[in-house]
Amino acid sequence: MGFVASIEQRIYCCLVGAACMSSLSIAGTNIFLALGAIGFLHRAWRKHDDLPGRLSGISRFLWVPYLLLALAALLSIAGAPHPLADLLDFGNSYLLRPLPFLLVVLFVREGKKARGLALAMAASVGLNALLAIGQWLMHDMAYGARWSGGIFYMAQGTILAAALPIALLLIMREKKYRACCTLLFLLLAAAFLLNGTRGAWVASLAVMSVIAFVGLKWKSFLAGTVAMVLLVGAGFTLIPPIHDRMETILHYQKEHSYSERALLWKSSAAMLMDHPLTGVGQGEFRDAYQTKYIRPEAKEPWLGHAHDNVVHAFAETGILGGMAFLAFWVSTVYCAIRSWRRHHDTASLAMAALIMAFMLHGLTEYTWGGATQSKFLFLALGICVAFQNIRSAGGSDFHS
Template identity: 25%
Template sequence: MRDLKAMRRKRNLMSIEGLAFKAFQAEAFLVALSPTAATIAMLISFLLWLICWKMDDDVHFRHFSFDKPLLVFVIISGLSVLVSPDKAFSFYNYYNLVGAYAITYIVAGQLVRTEERLRSILEAFAVSAAIVVLYGFYQFIFGIDISAMKWVDGNAFPELSKRIFSTWENPNILAGYLNEVICMVFAFFVTLEDKKAKWMTAGMILCLVACLAMTYARGACLAIAVVIGLYGLVKDRRILAGLFGVGFLMLLIDPMLAERLSSVFTQTDTSSEMRLALWESSVDMICDHPILGIGWGAYWMVYPEYDFYINDATVRIVHAHNMYLNYAVEVGVFGAAAFLWYFFGTMIQAFWKAPNSDNSSMLVGAFRLGIGLALLSVAFGGLTDDVLFNIPTSMLLWMLCGLGAAAREITPQKV
């Protein structure tokens, strides 16, 4: 009788664990489409996994290489709330955002333990990305006037009145997301041996690149070109020819894109000038608050004290437009160092055994290569922007990092 009850209990716990994974899969699908729905799915997944972890002796918490710097970052970020000009706001912002990021990382690392589950997550990502791209094309074809929005200097680019943002908040955030997806698909393109599959992934990359071009996000376009170019230099020079070919075609089709990209190297528009001014002000903030920073999420509150460029109290600047400076400003140099240790450590680890390693299957190897390239694109993109201030973008990053850690532990399935 006891054995029957134990079997029934075990079966119920396995069902709960399966539901937890389904909820996590829903989060992976929804993160690019509906942040609120993705957050709900995340909480359901975490609560169900927590039940299994507490009640099932066979469910053990897995520790990964960069859990410690991640924990240091979470603790220092929490302590930074104590020095914020508005502690209530920073605490609310901290436990909502950092809590969501940490939970997403934990659930990804604990629930994805097999190649089959990793494949299911990739399928959810793929369907979601397809919806984002299709909606982006819809916006571009049927028109979306952004002349009244502050995404581009109308004086410097008077002819640019259309920048897509699809399901994301603005074109720059969409571009950061597309870069990560391009990196993931590109990793499968260079890993797959089947010619038909290669052509399919090549078509996907072209659609993603076209959608990226429609954002006219200068930093993101240059960042993905550098990432793919570096891969070509290190691994396969033929990739460079493809990169130049696609780039030349895009610029030929849309001269405005060429004008936007060339403006990166000048200060002819207020967007470039503003970034330089923000960075100078951010450095001053770091020098004045090096230990715990100015407080989590407090950039918009403190910036007016260091503003020498905009001089308009009604303009709200929420981040430094540089990932590295923004973390150092808000949580101090030690908090920023902990995050970068976790971030770059995860990236290097993803590259360490990419894709032809004897210890990984093609799927796992390609996925890990994609994680490494995606994080590299974030690293380059972070030089000119900080898309991680956006909640779903950060959730996606921490999800990828958790999946990258989990993928390292997956062994090939025997046929």
């Protein structure tokens, strides 16, 4: 193995470490990503002439909207009251969090390595699900609390909302992994119920329905739909805590968290009205909300985000940033669907499921702003793009 190849191997090992930590510990994830970044700088110093060619594997439907989004966020800082802090927030949000995507696309160029990363992420999600179930068992199977393993329950909710549809997709399309993925699906489903994040439940069910509709013949889809309705109905009627939690989805007008979100969204609209072009500034939502825009009837004055990805983007970065944010996500979904229509590959459909789950849950939660779930997202997106590039180059793909 040559010197450059050995550097790339060390970067890959760091990515595997980050994947193993992705659903367990953000601190552990950051340590491995920092080591991977150092390896990347070393690799670029020793040999960099081939890196632009490797970056060409990223579709323009991904990188052009993302650059426009980052530029809009940067422009919003110009008139913000805390520009230095906002620049640091910008660097964290738009440079560091996408780092795993960049490292995977640059240095994961073999099917075996891409499958290894995917397996490491699956192991991380599964292990954290076991931890959540263990927490529940250790507390005498107490209901009412929210068990989420080693990470924040909202972060786990977002991750499981994406992981369950992808596990279902693998069950449908990959016979080689069907048994393992079925066990993983059941494990994640149990942890998902204990997590109790309603927006994630709705998002995951919606995405699984889309995946099943696209990936199954109509008879199988009909049977699966009936089974899903019966399963959800059983949980709704037979398990009181789940029944109570699901009931709040149907009767949201009486739920405190929904009314508080409505107040947040009204405050966000006021921010946009006062700063229509560039918003209050990247990273300024918390300060603006708590000091100026909080409504008198709000009962949670400590909140620091809009509990909605799109609303938050418009409030912080104005019309420019909000439209760029929407363009980025629509373009990313389009990129995945276009690849699926051309090649009918598992990776492209998994990419679409990942994005849809992330953004659907983001209608009631600020999933874009969470470090754990955003780094999980970019790492998983990187793996999907790596599989697509490997397939395009004629290498071994998911099926090998």
